[in-house]
Amino acid sequence: MQYQSTRGNGGAVSSAEAIKRGLAPDGGLYLPKTVPPLTKDDLSALLPMSYAKRAARVLSLFLTDYDAAALREDCEDAYREDRFPGGAAPLTHFGSLSMLELWHGPTSAFKDMALQLMPRLLVRALRTTGEDRTAHILVATSGDTGKAALEGYRDVDGVKITVFYPCDGVSPMQKRQMVTQEGKNVAVWAVRGNFDDAQTGVKRIFSDPALVERANRAHTFFSSANSINWGRLVPQIVYYVSAYCDLVSAGRIVLGDAVNVCVPTGNFGNLFAAYLAREMGLPFRRLICASNANHVLTDFLRTGIYDRTRPFHQTMSPSMDILISSNLERLLGTVGGAELTARLMRSLGETGSYTVPDSVMDRVRAVFSGYFLTEEETAGTIRTVFRENGALIDPHTAVGWGAAEKYRAATGDDTPLILASTASPYKFAADVCRALDLPLPDVEDPAARMHLLSAETGTEIPSPLSRTLSLPVRFTGVIDPAEMAEVLF
Numbered sequence: 001m002q003y004q005s006t007r008g009n010g011g012a013v014s015s016a017e018a019i020k021r022g023l024a025p026d027g028g029l030y031l032p033k034t035v036p037p038l039t040k041d042d043l044s045a046l047l048p049m050s051y052a053k054r055a056a057r058v059l060s061l062f063l064t065d066y067d068a069a070a071l072r073e074d075c076e077d078a079y080r081e082d083r084f085p086g087g088a089a090p091l092t093h094f095g096s097l098s099m100l101e102l103w104h105g106p107t108s109a110f111k112d113m114a115l116q117l118m119p120r121l122l123v124r125a126l127r128t129t130g131e132d133r134t135a136h137i138l139v140a141t142s143g144d145t146g147k148a149a150l151e152g153y154r155d156v157d158g159v160k161i162t163v164f165y166p167c168d169g170v171s172p173m174q175k176r177q178m179v180t181q182e183g184k185n186v187a188v189w190a191v192r193g194n195f196d197d198a199q200t201g202v203k204r205i206f207s208d209p210a211l212v213e214r215a216n217r218a219h220t221f222f223s224s225a226n227s228i229n230w231g232r233l234v235p236q237i238v239y240y241v242s243a244y245c246d247l248v249s250a251g252r253i254v255l256g257d258a259v260n261v262c263v264p265t266g267n268f269g270n271l272f273a274a275y276l277a278r279e280m281g282l283p284f285r286r287l288i289c290a291s292n293a294n295h296v297l298t299d300f301l302r303t304g305i306y307d308r309t310r311p312f313h314q315t316m317s318p319s320m321d322i323l324i325s326s327n328l329e330r331l332l333g334t335v336g337g338a339e340l341t342a343r344l345m346r347s348l349g350e351t352g353s354y355t356v357p358d359s360v361m362d363r364v365r366a367v368f369s370g371y372f373l374t375e376e377e378t379a380g381t382i383r384t385v386f387r388e389n390g391a392l393i394d395p396h397t398a399v400g401w402g403a404a405e406k407y408r409a410a411t412g413d414d415t416p417l418i419l420a421s422t423a424s425p426y427k428f429a430a431d432v433c434r435a436l437d438l439p440l441p442d443v444e445d446p447a448a449r450m451h452l453l454s455a456e457t458g459t460e461i462p463s464p465l466s467r468t469l470s471l472p473v474r475f476t477g478v479i480d481p482a483e484m485a486e487v488l489f
């Protein structure tokens, strides 16, 4: 399987090369030339398998230059029971809505699903491409990617990692998780600004020839762990395939039945993975894009105009506080082709907006619906879902739940629905307590909030989060976006 840039330049590369590079040389994102099919028979064969085995099978269709036995070994190790207690991606059912819980890994957010595996894929890619320089992973994070990447790459030989997070744009628990990170090859910096400032800074480093050369002289090269990297995206396809299999195994649907999928969305990576599963042949009828008050994607689906020049809102779902959804470029590349994508991305860079032709939007709208929730609606959803269904959900998942309800109310479409649940509510304990009208302690103490939430709801604090509270703070640096390049050397 060959990979090429969404913007069409630079020729085709192997999957190992795409994973090693992260971004294509023309600034585009790598996409497989074709999407491999998963037939009904293939799905039948996956039914009795464990998550790790399903993962190895699906990945082998995309990563054809990887050794199949090596992939099996990596998947077995990445999704081990002690890393994902109780299973990697379990479903909980609420009538015809099934919640796909993607946060049982070491950092309690769905990013672990990809980032426990991706370092293994990168290390193998370095070997097969004859690379002897150190890979320097640069990460801009809206909160959860940073910690999951740090945990995935810590103390991996031949790799070092630097994480940039927006100074005031992450939850106290997310920040705590990052600044206490252990490992000898890790660095963490707070950047003044919002997530887009940090992400733009990282993209600028990647495309600055002088910095790339400076890294080379230091016998290193830059690579990414953001969902712009194909190695991050491909493991995410697996859990949609796996969830479909589990619905069949549970007798809730028959193999071949249609389902809808709803995903709380920021950078569009998670939802694009669902789209790829659909392209493989999974009978996903509609993909619902759920947004918070930064509803640039809802507006885009409605109008065909992507316009990032708008006020930025800090919400209680910070991992979705994003105005430049990088992976939307992959959808445009797939549906509209490279020439159009290159033109639209140039327009985004120059003017902050672009307009997609109607013929392309018709094809996008044939698959995707978009809804957003205000902050009040998000808090209201956390409250009613807990009172009526006994489920404690985090603000991101609540945005998804509310969007799924809006979709159903607007269309009357009651097809069984898979809702991606992307984080543990304990990562956002203060906002969840507030939504449930629990009396918050005056002091800003993450431990007290988590214990309050646990005591009042009868749910358990995930052990990785309680462990974090006892670790010392290691990283306190705060920098301007302009200083990001300097701290790398």
Ligand SMILES: *Cc1c(COP(=O)(O)O)cnc(C)c1O
Pocket: 109, 110, 111, 144, 145, 227, 264, 265, 266, 267, 268, 269, 270, 271, 319, 320, 396, 422, 423
């Ligand atoms: C990253 C993240 C999202 C957004 O996922 P994208 O792939 O960026 O769309 C949603 N919820 C949580 C909890 C996240 O960490």
